[in-house]
Amino acid sequence: MSSHVTTEGSADAAAAARARAVPLQHPDRLYLDGRWVEPAAASSFAIVDPATEELYYRIALAGAEDMSAAIAAARRAFDRSEWPLLAPAERADWLRKIADGLRRRAGDASELWTRQVGVLHSMSVASIERVGAHYDYYADLAADFPFEVRHQPMQGAFGSVVREPVGVVGAIVAWNTPMSLAAYKVAPALLAGCTVVLKAPPEAPGEAYVLAEVAEEIGLPAGVLNVLTADREVSEQLVRDPRVDKIAFTGSSVVGRRIASICGDRMARYTLELGGKSPAVVFDDYDLETAATLLANAECTLNGQVCSSLTRVIVSRHRHDAFAEALGAAFGAVRIGDPFDAASQLGPLAMERQRDRVEDYIAKGVAEGARLVTGGARPDGFERGFYIQPTVFAGVDNQATIAQEEIFGPVLSVIPADDEEHAIELANETVFGLNATVFTDDVDRAHRAARRLRSGTVGHNGYRTDPRMGFGGFKQSGVGREGGRDGLLPYLESKTVILDGLPTGYDPLG
Known part of the structure; x- marks a missing residue:
């Protein structure tokens, strides 16, 4: 029989943690196009503290209209803004700002994680403090990752293989480790030059909202990162929408198979980090x-x-x-x-x-x-x-x-x-x-x-x-890898360029 722990000091610490206000500025809103907006229809989801079975807070649920608006914002930011045209080093600067912001909010994020899904607070504190390092890691890759490699073509005077952003990314994360899972998707996507719609899990949306608050605080360009919480039906809208170029998903193999079939039907790119035994x-x-x-x-x-x-x-x-x-x-x-x-x-x-x-x-x-x-x-x-x-x-x-x-x-x-x-x-x-x-x-x-x-x-x-060596599965445990250099590749498309002469001022690092 497992032993039951209850100590006076720990009870006081737990009571103090549960007495604190929810450390979120706008749980009743969605982060779309650089602004906090009310959902089109008044709908919310109740987050229950699993240790007490008491209501912790309610989060706004996005509907079909909200999801469409988030996708439109990401599409505009990719097609019409300078974001995908920035040099990788410039986007790396934004990643470092995000990393610093997340470190400042580590205490809030770790408390949210424990209150939402019951993870031991001792573990959540240690794990959340390391999340910023994922963004720093991808920022550091900007210095030597081969975003463009020059070749000598069989015909022509100049050739290069350019790795360009895949486009708009729909990132869907599971409830067990949402902040780390978001980092494995958002960090490489932003470094690549993609724009992102991050769909938070209704059971544990708080960490994604902390990320959105950091994005707002640092002034990340509008539409580059959009954050909302949605149920399965609205989440599938994100997968089906032709304006979304790639889906990055972590969750069950059952849902992963459905996402793969939808993406395959419209030839969208996808990476899937799924279940295991x-x-x-x-x-x-x-x-x-x-x-x-x-x-x-x-x-x-x-x-x-x-x-x-x-x-x-x-x-x-x-x-x-x-x-x-x-x-x-x-x-x-x-x-x-x-x-x-x-x-x-x-x-x-x-x-x-x-x-x-x-x-x-x-x-x-x-x-x-x-x-x-x-x-x-x-x-x-x-x-x-x-x-x-x-x-x-x-x-x-x-x-x-x-x-x-x-x-x-x-x-x-x-x-x-x-x-x-x-x-x-x-x-x-x-x-x-x-x-x-x-x-x-x-x-x-x-x-x-x-x-x-x-x-x-x-x-x-x-x-x-x-994570720096990469993570993913064989068989029904997934498609592709997250983390490491391999985790950046799914957010890039390779383009072969062959010219009759050397471009003026050619610099492969941009």
């Missing part, structure tokens, strides 16, 4: 207790609501029972508590429907014959809040529902393998391919396994990601 392969030379502790700690991140979570743990059959017990003991000892309590290791799930979803999957696991090692229910002592116990299943068949479908909650499945070859087969036996890791003391063995795992990222002895 990521394996952790524990080889026989690695200490079971250490692996169990590392995996239990990693699964506490965002309370298990991470697309790249290592939720399928594959271990040799002869070590399966011992490992399942070790993992159950480590995960079952995790301290559940208020996300503002510094002693908490696991907070609530983001919303009631998410807890219902996790509970449904736990019931399916039991019904399909997996053995429940720990958890599986709502924790004692929490009359309010969308809490669920950290849960471990053992003896899970790799074809079982809980082994194949993304749960998006703190639920781990231990799967037995006959040998190393079988473990790799099991790891790859999924429609997903977002993340993976290999636990072994032999780095050469880890490298061999990494090359065989069909996954966008493969780590060694723990959960590993590095």
